[in-house]
Amino acid sequence: MIELDNVAYSYGGGELLSGISFAMQPGSFHFLTGPSGSGKTTFLKLCYGALVPTSGHVRLFDRDVRTMSRDDVAMTRRRIGVVHQDVQFLDHLPVADNVALPLTVSGRAHLDELANLRELLGWVGLKARADALPPELSGGERQRAALARAVIMSPDVILADEPTGNVDWEMSQRLLKLLVELNRMGKTVMIASHDLGLIRAAKTQVQARVLRIANRQLHLAGADL
Structure with a gap:
């Protein structure tokens, strides 16, 4: 699905990642750990x-990113849902419209898809907040809305960057449960997180592989996590 082959990435004249090889298998669940600034x-x-490696190759669904046009990458990213660390919404649009933006952009905002939108908002617990504006949402509600937006196109892969970083433990558990449910539905999931408590909680619910970035390289984390 997603494969990195001897990948390096340099930023600002220094090498941030080096010699990374990794293959994400369908239906797998991964945590990505490492100190702040390590390159998660x-x-x-x-x-x-979103980035092209300085050296090495990244293949998305068997296509090398280096050979793909911007349109090719955009189309391929419909198969990858991303929950960003810094959640951004259009503040003048209600939650439902923000979640539906990927459908609107892709021309898929018809009645069947909008019915799925209502079901999705119910699944993340935001049905009653569908008409609220983003500034009115709590941190946990924003993260759940971001997750809903990431999966509205029914992607094969979900990548979440510190999705529980700004919420309390109870809400982080709720978000984790949603991601585990997605994995059980066959989605491939990777969560970048420094929260070892969250990782330990996840390993009681799903077979999760824990990866760690250290010294610019990717390692399999120890079994004590």
Whole structure:
């Protein structure tokens, strides 16, 4: 699905990631850990084609990012849902319209899809907040709206960058449950997080592989996590 082959990425004259090889298998569940500034967000951006590696190859669904046009990348990213660390919404549009934006942009905002939107908002617990504006939402509600927007196109892969970083433990557990449910539905999930408590909680619910970025390289984390 997503494959990195001896990938390196340099930023500002220094190498941030080096010699990374990794293959994301269908239906797998991964955590990505590492200290702040280690390159977790950069790694995720490489995984959805927002960045091109300095060296090595990134393949998205068997296509090398280097050979893909911007339109090709945009079309491929419909198969990858991303929950960004810094959640951005259009503040003048209600929650339902913000979640539906990927449908609108792709020309799929017809009646069947809008019915799915209402069901999706119910699934993330935001049905009663469908008409609220983003500034009116709590941190947890914003993260759930971001997750709904990421999966509205029914992607094969979900990449979440610190999705529980700004919410309390109860809400982080709720968000984790939603991501685990998506994985059980066959979606491939990767969560970047430094929260070891969250990772330990996830490993009681799903077979999760834990990866760690350290010294510019990707390692399989120890079994003590």
